[in-house]
Amino acid sequence: MKLSSLWSLSTLFYLFTALFSLACVYPFVLVLTSSLTDEVELIRNGYSLFPETWSIAAYKAILSTPTIPRAYLVTIFTTVAGTLISLIVTSMIAYALSGRKLYYRNHINFIFYFTMLFNGGLVSFYILVTRYLQLTDSIWVYIIPFVLNPWNMFLMRNFFNEIPEELYESSRLEGAGEWRILWQIVLPLSLPALATIGLFYALMYWNSWQPALLFINNDKLFSLQYIIMQIIRNIDIAQNIAVSSTAGSVINTQRPPAFTVRLATAMVTIGPIIFLYPFLQRYFVGGLKIGAIKG
Amino acid sequence: MKKGLKKTLSLIFAVTMSTSLLAACTGKNSPSTPDKGESSPTNAVQNNSSEPPAVKTPLEPVKLEVMLWGDKPKQFDEIVDEFERQTKDTLNIDLNVTWTPLADYGNKIKLMLSAGQKIDLAFDAPWLNMPGLIANGSYIELDKYFNNDQYPGLQKAFGESLLNNNKFVGPDKQQHVYGVPLGQGYAPVYALYYRKDLAKKHGISELKSYDDMIAYFDAVKNNEPGITPYIFNKDQYPPAWIIDGNRAIKIDQAKNNIWEVSTGSAGVAKLHIVDNKIKAAYLPGESTDVLKDFPEPFHALDFTTNEEILNWNEKGYIESNAINRKDAQDQFTAGTAGSYMQTLDNYVALENALKAAVPGSELGVYVYENNVRNMEPASLLTEFKFWNFLSIPASSKNADRSMMFLDWIFASQQNHDLFEYGIEGKNWVAVGDDKYKLPDGVDPGQNYAFPGYQLTWNPNYMRLAEAYPQDVVEYYSYVAQDTTFLKQVSAGFTFNGEPVKTEMTNPSFAKMAAENAGFELGLIKNIADNKAKQEQNLLKDKQLQADIQKIKAELVQQLQAFLDEQ
Amino acid sequence: MKHKGLRDLVKNRYIYLMTLPALLFSLIFSYLPLAGITMAFQDFNPIKGIFGSEFIGLRNFEFFFRGRDWFTVTFNTVFLNLLFIGFGTLLSITLAIMLSELGKSLFVRGMQSIMILPNFISWPIVGLFSVAFLTADTGTLDGLMKWLGISDAYMESSIWPVILLFFSLWKGTGFGAIVYLAAIAGIDRGLYEAAKIDGASRLQCIFRITLPMLKSTIIMLFLLALGGIFSGTLDMVYSLVGDNSFLFPTTDTIDTYVFRALRTQGSFGMSQAVALYQSIIGFILVVLSNQLVKKFDKDSSIF
Structure with a gap:
């Protein structure tokens, strides 16, 4: 009786998740194949998993932009450095606010939460960054204003809450400093949390393009996403504007394949980051058994 | 997740996303005639201007920050280098151009100005930031640089009437030049591009009339499955234009002293003006009773065009629901549409794309506005306004030098062509005085292609691509003559919406526009009934009606004041 | 004190x-x-x-309340957001639990990775595909619509909350499951072992151990999402609905409504005013909810 119910429950789970995964991957594959379809055929026949004419014109158009290799470097640096710094800062504050350590913890919690809802707007942020912090045309402008994300912080605090204080109460009594506790006890037990929050921060930094738009004029410091975003934005314009110019009309003949380029950018965008999650999955294992430590 | 910043960013960034697209370079009533302005008034009006520096002696090097939008053209850096090389001893300018995507350009300018960033020269337009930025004093007046012997290039390129028609009302309630007007003419010629090969296949040699066109649509509909007779994007070139163009409505109205003036977000107002006095005014959304004061047959709303669009939809001339269509041009050049509207100057581009995708195809052109097709005089309404300008922020310390830069560009065809077409011999080859072509073996995809409407367009310095067929060239010269145009009574007037800013942002206006889309796409049957229903609903919105009245009053007041001065 | x-x-x-x-x-x-x-x-x-x-005092706020529709769009915003949050959370948790129960085989890990893919496709691109998807002449969707008596999905506003929900779930659920997966990974295995010894079935384990252990995470995420209930819809709704006025009655949200109104004549002040309006209401909502949560579970509240 038990065995069969076990079996059917698993089957149900497999079915459900497999179906959902299929629903997720199918459009994705469609985007992929469409981006590799000849533009004219795409326009004529629409999207298909099995196009008649394959073409890498879209990818050529994107990757031939001279600024792309450099942008990859910019983005990789930003992502790695940013994620590291963010994780450190976030862990510190999340640990401090977890449990019932601090008398003023809820006041501090409120301070952070308030900033999630209330926002001074683009203008004041812009003035702050350009005039007072002088971060224009610096690669740090991708990182510094975004180091701490309150949502991530609350999430991490929530994970830390799950770790019973008794665990390190003893260490504290023996005189261990908070740093040691955080570093040697709490963090190793929180690998899933670190992996998750790390993933979220990494994605944020990887996708970052607004700082480039606002604060960077030096095209050697453009992020990957910004260049891609430019391509798409400018295609949109090119498609809509009647370029009523004698010169323009000749040049217009060589418009980049608009549709396929848009689709291809989705692929190029995702690129390496898609491998981050599978890589991090190994950390989604529970920490050491509580019982073992207690014993 | 990242709610705060992202939310506001997306909201604010999104604010300028789409509108600009439509009016970008050529709004429906936009530039086309070369106004061969007076080249040299004998006495430069040297009004109390500050002394522009003499150009003879070498100047201090200066870095000019220029803001333009779009993609940075390929090889642009080389052109700039060449320019700086040529003018090292005279202008000594270090030219730094920043290119921003159009969707974000408007906001970026405002942000930079708010933060006190250095901008010396910026593209701007009435459909972008100009009204607001002029009103709050962000841009300086440029009057003193024109008709000024110290700036002969500007004198040559910008005549009196061109400037007068492109002035704006400033904070001092006077008209001034707030931007260098860029354009090649006052109104583009729109045409219906069709598949001549398909037409010939079904016994129609050429489209010469509305009936020919309908016959062509029928032929395509009945014999070519999978090809839509007429295709258009939801926000662009609707069937209404063709139908109205055929009826020459605007000219008809004009002959009856009815003129249309745009208010911006509140829609296009119709005014009955006799001897410079406004007799009646109607703003869309208000009660049609107001129209009773208009001369017949304009004393009631006319739905003939809407009926015709519905007819087109039912007959299958257009898609049953074009509401999601965004790629009409690509569909046409890929061969899935029988016809498509575009301006005449896109001929070469369309032909090349079509021939590449559809072997054996042939491009035909049908100018659907009757009077224009027959090249009659007084056929195109215009306010003689351009749509693109270059402005100088008040915070710039290099206004004089920026104007000298522009003066250099417009001083001669040679200077002008450097920026507009590139390095002669390498990027382009002159064909006579007024034509050009690409040098052999040059890949157009990698060649220099500059958006002239942001810096160099001017009626006095135009070149046509050699590849244009003869009839297109004829239309160009037709459009170059002043007699082709019928001057709008409101020429020189721009409505300043600041006093009624709050009323203008009533979201009901945007909603009205979205609702009308249904009629424009032929999606709504029983037109008279539904239009009546629409009117009823609008009348019920008391707030909207109040706002309309306020805006109308403001418009009438401003326009009348303007007319009184004529 | x-x-x-x-x-x-x-x-x-x-x-x-x-x-x-x-x-x-x-x-x-x-x-x-x-x-x-x-x-x-x-x-x-x-x-x-x-x-x-x-x-100028409250003048910047006037434009929003000028039209008659501010109530409809506010309602739509809240309704749609609640729909997305509610069903999204439900589905994410379900997926997370199922996946964690199925073990660590390559197949399962693969599925986990696949599920987050839609999150990387931006809304504008989803918008491009949605047209093809919803206007297809054949297939199950078309059959369903015909059975419901709908000829053109883009003219029928009543079904759109469901359509939007569907897209929201497709795009965000897989990614949202990650958080719950991490939380489940942190649950002490000893608890399950003890329960199994006592004879609990798998389902009982899920309902008696897993879910309660997830409680604080669920509550906290919900509270955090609550604050944004009056905003955050522009990207998605605009990419899918655009300016199609036929669909406005059920899909127009505060963000899209304001976006259209301010497109041509807007000012920084007005957009800031609307943002403030959205923030304040969201804030009040969260403060109240937070107080409520504190009464039942002191550790699950945000502050």
Whole structure:
């Protein structure tokens, strides 16, 4: 009786998740194949998993932009450095606010939460960054204003809450400093949390393009996403504007394949980051058994 | 997740996303005639201007920050280098151009100005930031640089009437030049591009009339499955234009002293003006009773065009629901549409794309506005306004030098062509005085292609691509003559919406526009009934009606004041 | 009271020190720019700047309430957001539990990775495909629509909340499951072992152990999402609905409504005013909910 119910429950789970995964991957594959379809055929026949004419014109158009290799470097640096710094800062504050350590913890919690809802707007942020912090045309402008994300912080605090204080109460009594506790006890037990929050921060930094738009004029410091975003934005314009110019009309003949380029950018965008999650999955294992430590 | 910043960013960034697209370079009533302005008034009006520096002696090097939008053209850096090389001893300018995507350009300018960033020269337009930025004093007046012997290039390129028609009302309630007007003419010629090969296949040699066109649509509909007779994007070139163009409505109205003036977000107002006095005014959304004061047959709303669009939809001339269509041009050049509207100057581009995708195809052109097709005089309404300008922020310390830069560009065809077409011999080859072509073996995809409407367009310095067929060239010269145009009574007037800013942002206006889309796409049957229903609903919105009245009053007041001065 | 607080500051000074970097960051990047909120009450002039522009009271808020539709769009915003949050959370948790129960085989790990893919496809691109998807002439969707008597999905507003929900679930659920997966991974395995020894079935384990252990995460995420219930819909709704007025009655949200209104004539002050309106209501909602949560479970509240 038990065995069969076990079996059917698993089957149900497999079915459900497999179906959902299929629903997720199918459009994705469609985007992929469409981006590799000849533009004219795409326009004529629409999207298909099995196009008649394959073409890498879209990818050529994107990757031939001279600024792309450099942008990859910019983005990789930003992502790695940013994620590291963010994780450190976030862990510190999340640990401090977890449990019932601090008398003023809820006041501090409120301070952070308030900033999630209330926002001074683009203008004041812009003035702050350009005039007072002088971060224009610096690669740090991708990182510094975004180091701490309150949502991530609350999430991490929530994970830390799950770790019973008794665990390190003893260490504290023996005189261990908070740093040691955080570093040697709490963090190793929180690998899933670190992996998750790390993933979220990494994605944020990887996708970052607004700082480039606002604060960077030096095209050697453009992020990957910004260049891609430019391509798409400018295609949109090119498609809509009647370029009523004698010169323009000749040049217009060589418009980049608009549709396929848009689709291809989705692929190029995702690129390496898609491998981050599978890589991090190994950390989604529970920490050491509580019982073992207690014993 | 990242709610705060992202939310506001997306909201604010999104604010300028789409509108600009439509009016970008050529709004429906936009530039086309070369106004061969007076080249040299004998006495430069040297009004109390500050002394522009003499150009003879070498100047201090200066870095000019220029803001333009779009993609940075390929090889642009080389052109700039060449320019700086040529003018090292005279202008000594270090030219730094920043290119921003159009969707974000408007906001970026405002942000930079708010933060006190250095901008010396910026593209701007009435459909972008100009009204607001002029009103709050962000841009300086440029009057003193024109008709000024110290700036002969500007004198040559910008005549009196061109400037007068492109002035704006400033904070001092006077008209001034707030931007260098860029354009090649006052109104583009729109045409219906069709598949001549398909037409010939079904016994129609050429489209010469509305009936020919309908016959062509029928032929395509009945014999070519999978090809839509007429295709258009939801926000662009609707069937209404063709139908109205055929009826020459605007000219008809004009002959009856009815003129249309745009208010911006509140829609296009119709005014009955006799001897410079406004007799009646109607703003869309208000009660049609107001129209009773208009001369017949304009004393009631006319739905003939809407009926015709519905007819087109039912007959299958257009898609049953074009509401999601965004790629009409690509569909046409890929061969899935029988016809498509575009301006005449896109001929070469369309032909090349079509021939590449559809072997054996042939491009035909049908100018659907009757009077224009027959090249009659007084056929195109215009306010003689351009749509693109270059402005100088008040915070710039290099206004004089920026104007000298522009003066250099417009001083001669040679200077002008450097920026507009590139390095002669390498990027382009002159064909006579007024034509050009690409040098052999040059890949157009990698060649220099500059958006002239942001810096160099001017009626006095135009070149046509050699590849244009003869009839297109004829239309160009037709459009170059002043007699082709019928001057709008409101020429020189721009409505300043600041006093009624709050009323203008009533979201009901945007909603009205979205609702009308249904009629424009032929999606709504029983037109008279539904239009009546629409009117009823609008009348019920008391707030909207109040706002309309306020805006109308403001418009009438401003326009009348303007007319009184004529 | 103060005495107690001061004592704590001293006693836990090293912990308080740990909060400094984050607090400093918050001060500089979140609190200083708050000066910009004054723009909502000003006739903002870039030349005069934030401190010099003219104060006009509540005028910037007027435009929003001018149309009759502000109530409809507010309702739509809240309704749609609640729909997305509610079903999204349900589905994410379900997926997370199922996946964690199925073990660590390559197949399962593969599925986990696949599920997050839709999150990487931006809304504008989803919009491109949605047209093809919803207007297809054949297939199950078409059959379903015909059975419901709908000829053109783009003209029928009543089904759109469901359509939008569907897209929201497709795009966000897989990714949202990650958080719950991480939380489940942190649950002490010993608990399950003990339960199995006592004879609990798998389903019982899920309902008696897993879910309660997830409780605080679920509540916290829900509370956090609550604050944004009046906003955050522009990207998605605009990409899918665009300017199709036939669909406005059920899909027009505050963000899209305002976006259309301010497109041509907008000002920084007005957009800031609407943002403020959205923030304030969201804030009140969260404060109230937070108080409520504190009564039942002190550790699950945000503050």
